[in-house]
Amino acid sequence: MDQNIVPNQPKFRGKMPRVLLLTSQYFIMGELVAAMERLGVPHRLLDLAAKEMDLQQFVELMTTTLAEFKPDVVLTVNHLGVDREGVLMSILNQLKVPLASWFVDNPHLILDAYNNLDAGRTILFTWDADTVESLADRGFEAVHHLPLGTDPHRFRPEGRPVDDALRARVSFVGNSMKKKTELRFVAARPSFLMVEKGFDIAEGFVEAEDHTVREYMRREWPQVLSDMDRLPRERALAFETYLTWLATCLYRRECIMRIMPYEPLLVGDDGWTELFKRVKGWRYHRELAYYDELPDFYLASDINFNCTSKQMKGACNQRVFDVPCCGAFLLTDHRDQIEDLFEPGREVVFYKDMDEIPALMDKYLNDAEARQRVAAAARKRVLAEHTYDHRVCAMLELLNQTIG
Structure with a gap:
């Protein structure tokens, strides 16, 4: 590389x-x-x-x-x-x-x-x-x-040695959204109907093509949207945010369940320990400092796994740029806008469906040369266009x- x-x-x-x-x-x-x-x-x-x-x-x-x-x-x-x-x-x-x-x-x-x-x-x-x-x-x-x-002056291939506890074949860095979701729910003080239907709305929004919760509710849950819009503006906004974060929590939980057979290291808030307390084989590490610890951490994993927040249905998050800038390999979920930024297969590897995750994990965990080729091509593209x-x-x- x-x-x-x-x-x-x-x-x-x-x-x-x-x-x-x-x-x-x-x-x-x-x-x-x-x-x-x-x-x-x-x-x-x-x-x-x-x-x-x-x-x-x-x-x-x-x-x-x-x-x-x-x-x-x-x-x-x-x-x-x-x-x-x-x-x-x-x-x-x-x-x-x-x-x-x-x-x-x-x-x-x-x-x-x-x-x-x-x-x-x-x-x-x-x-x-x-x-x-x-x-x-x-x-x-x-x-x-x-x-x-991304900033190539911070995210570089010349990483410092990391503690063995941070080394992993597969890792995920991100927030579980569990506590954020709970805080937004409390701030919203929703009506009975909003409480009753909230989980179903968030679950449906995960797979919906609508870009925002409000669009989805207007189409599928107009009565609940009417209840939400009767709240004071700050409480209505809190409930909309609650549904967005809950959808993200549900989506990330399902994606990460697909990588559990590979004994991943999950890095983030302690909400992960609650969501997966009955699941064995995975490891947890506290949140890492973005500037001082993450650049070195990305180099310590064979596969850096990514599943994007549901606050954006088509855009790419920070890891899509930071990980390859380090010269590390990323497996991410497909976003419509990703193909305008990287060449699929050569500069980025993504899954369009959660059920595709195990096969891609098997393929790239067993092919270090393929991981290196993709990571090198992605880094070259980042340095040329995405700093x-x-x-x-x-x-x-x-x-x-x-x-x-």
């Missing part, structure tokens, strides 16, 4: 906009800052999460920063740093500075919690192409598809087209 492939450094030929980044709470913000530094983008990070302030202090901080730095655009991830009451949008509108937000989780489960959204002056990037049309239907005039990526430097360049070009 060629581990010394040099990333294809993208070049930005347009005018470099000045970018004010809001809050470092989400991990991808660190990658964006690092990419902007490498590309020479004039930027400043304002970490609101580290500051406790009242409304007046917030307004003073924002107006002072905007006046001093004079950004062409304010950028956030998942709308973090944007207050739900619309104060920031009012300030930006007064100063005629557009807001750009890159959604790397379901935008509808986030935006529905906000008031005073100015769709005309907000530029949205979404990692899931399936949400572009629905966001445009909500009045957002500038919506662009921007997939996730955060590529994503920042694409974002800046789209911003220039939008704001001029």
Whole structure:
């Protein structure tokens, strides 16, 4: 395997906009800052999460920063740093500075919690192409598809030795969603009908072609949707999120049951110990730090297994980029958008049905050369097209087209 492939450094030929980044709470913000530094983008990070302030202090901080730095655009991830009451949008509108937000989780489960959204002056990037049309239907005039990526400066084949307890033929890294589901259920305080039908809705959504729970409920469970929409907005959103996370929990449980004969190592929250407490042969490890531990961990497994959250039906999650960037092998579930990113069979191996998992496991566990070929080809593709430097360049070009 060629581990010394040099990333294809993208070049930005347009005018470099000045970018004010809001809050470092989400991990991808660190990658964006690092990419902007490498590309020479004039930027400043304002970490609101580290500051406790009242409304007046917030307004003073924002107006002072905007006046001093004079950004062409304010950028956030998942709308973090944007207050739900619309104060920031009012300030930006007064100063005629557009807001750009890159959604790397379901935008509808986030935006529905906000008031005073100015769709005309907000530029949205979404990692899931399936949400572009629905966001445009909500009045957002500038919506662009921007997939996730990875940082080859962190995820590299030259991994450090890991503890023997982390070595495995097969591993899965991810959240069981069990506790997240329970918390959203409590926050929703659903009606009797919503409680009674909730599990059936989540189970049906796993296999449904609908992109969101709301779409599925509108088609199959209109009475329950009517009950949900009678709740206050925050409780309705909590119930919709509960159904999405429950569907993910059910789906991941079924997928992982297919790899249990291979004695997998499951890495994540302790919800796995509850879901599989009656199943023998598998191992559990606590969550690993994304930056400091995961890059080395991916290299310690023959097969890194992946089953994607049901918050996106067509998009690819972080592991699809991070694992091959390390030069490690990934077996993932099929997403409609994956074939636009990698060549099936040569750069990525996926299952379209859970029943395909055992045969693929047998094939690639017994063929180290095939694993290496796929991993090397995938890494080459990632370095050529799917780093955060590529994503920042694409974002800046789209911003220039939008704001001029």
